[in-house]
Amino acid sequence: MVKLGKTIPAGDLFTLDEGSSIPVWLQLKNRFIYLITSGFYKPGDHLPTVRGLAAEVEVNYNTVSKVYQSLEEDGYIVSKPRQGAFVADVSDKPGVSASVVAEAVTAEYLQRCQELGLSLEDIDAQFTAALVAAKQKREREIGDAHESQKPEERRGRIVEFPAVPGDAAERASGNGA
Numbered sequence: 001m002v003k004l005g006k007t008i009p010a011g012d013l014f015t016l017d018e019g020s021s022i023p024v025w026l027q028l029k030n031r032f033i034y035l036i037t038s039g040f041y042k043p044g045d046h047l048p049t050v051r052g053l054a055a056e057v058e059v060n061y062n063t064v065s066k067v068y069q070s071l072e073e074d075g076y077i078v079s080k081p082r083q084g085a086f087v088a089d090v091s092d093k094p095g096v097s098a099s100v101v102a103e104a105v106t107a108e109y110l111q112r113c114q115e116l117g118l119s120l121e122d123i124d125a126q127f128t129a130a131l132v133a134a135k136q137k138r139e140r141e142i143g144d145a146h147e148s149q150k151p152e153e154r155r156g157r158i159v160e161f162p163a164v165p166g167d168a169a170e171r172a173s174g175n176g177a
Contacts, residue, residue, distance in 0.1 A: 034105060050065050110123060
């Protein structure tokens with residue numbers, strides 16, 4: 001099992017669709033670019049060997065080798081003889097940002113859904129439902145975290161304003177004008 005410098009097996013990080021019109025090597029390259037630009041891989045992280053990754057994701061050795069060569073040509077990784085491949089610092093690389101990567105991932109998602117025969121309206125409905133579910137899950141998690149706090153920890157979130165002379169609270173207590 002190749003761990004890709006993290007505790008997640010390579011097979012879980014790279015799901016390839018051999019039926020897609022996007023070549024397997026390009027799917028693999030795009031996934032690496034996403035993992036690097038999103039911050040999953042940090043500059044200097046050691047990548048798996050070509051042989052190890054090829055075996056883990058069940059792709060031909062030459063395909064993975066082509067991906068690594070292309071990533072190195074584009075400046076995403078650096079190969080060091082007898083040491084392996086390492087993630088390059090791409091923070092100053094033009095066009096490398098989460099929004100640029102998200103745009104590419106979105107375009108790929110749309111294309112794949114259309115290849116499955118979904119209309120743009122179907123894709124919109126499916127995506128909207130998934131987004132609503134993700135937001136609800138986040139809210140439940142936030143609510144669960146809030147509920148697990150002790151009452152004295154929660155109390156710190158209540159904002160109490162000082163009484164202003166002549167306000168309703170003072171009049172109700174009989175101390176006001």
